[in-house]
Amino acid sequence: MTLLFEEKWDRTIAPRDRQMFQTIYEQNPIEKGRLKFVPVRAAFNHQGCVLASVCILNGTEDWLLQDRLLYYKEKDDVVAKERFTHDLIIPSMTAVPWTFIYHPNSFIQPPSLHNWDISL
Incomplete structure (x- = not known):
């Protein structure tokens, strides 16, 4: 297992x-057969986008971000959804820090940046 x-x-x-990411990685072991997004921090930028930083823990086969629809949720409610087109590849049994940017036009309801997570 590797932090990359x-x-x-x-x-x-x-x-x-x-x-900080090294500590998060050490405290959240990669689980075989599971892809997990560990929330790190969320903030608004000057354009009103939500910047959601996570540590992606890939216990599955190589995972490609290309053309993935990901949901930003707060308290299990979908707040935003965005299709990501970056060609990031996360090898199996690897953790990678990443920041997802959710633009205001992807918001279903106003984000509060509390009790949030990212999901497929």
Whole structure:
């Protein structure tokens, strides 16, 4: 099992954030047969988009983000949905930090940024 930083992340991530993701990885073991999004932090940017940072734990076969519809939920209610087109590939039994950007036109209801998670 491995914690892997995508190339751009690896070049730009602050040491404190790198350590934070390392700790999250150590506290959340990858489960064979399961893909899990561990919430890290959510914020609004200057355009009103939700930036949802997670640690993706891939216990399945290689997982491709390309053309995936992912849901941003709060208290199990779907708040936003967005189709992602990045060509990120997460190898089996690997964890990868990632930030999903949900644009305002994807909001079903106003986000509060509390009790949130990401799901397929």
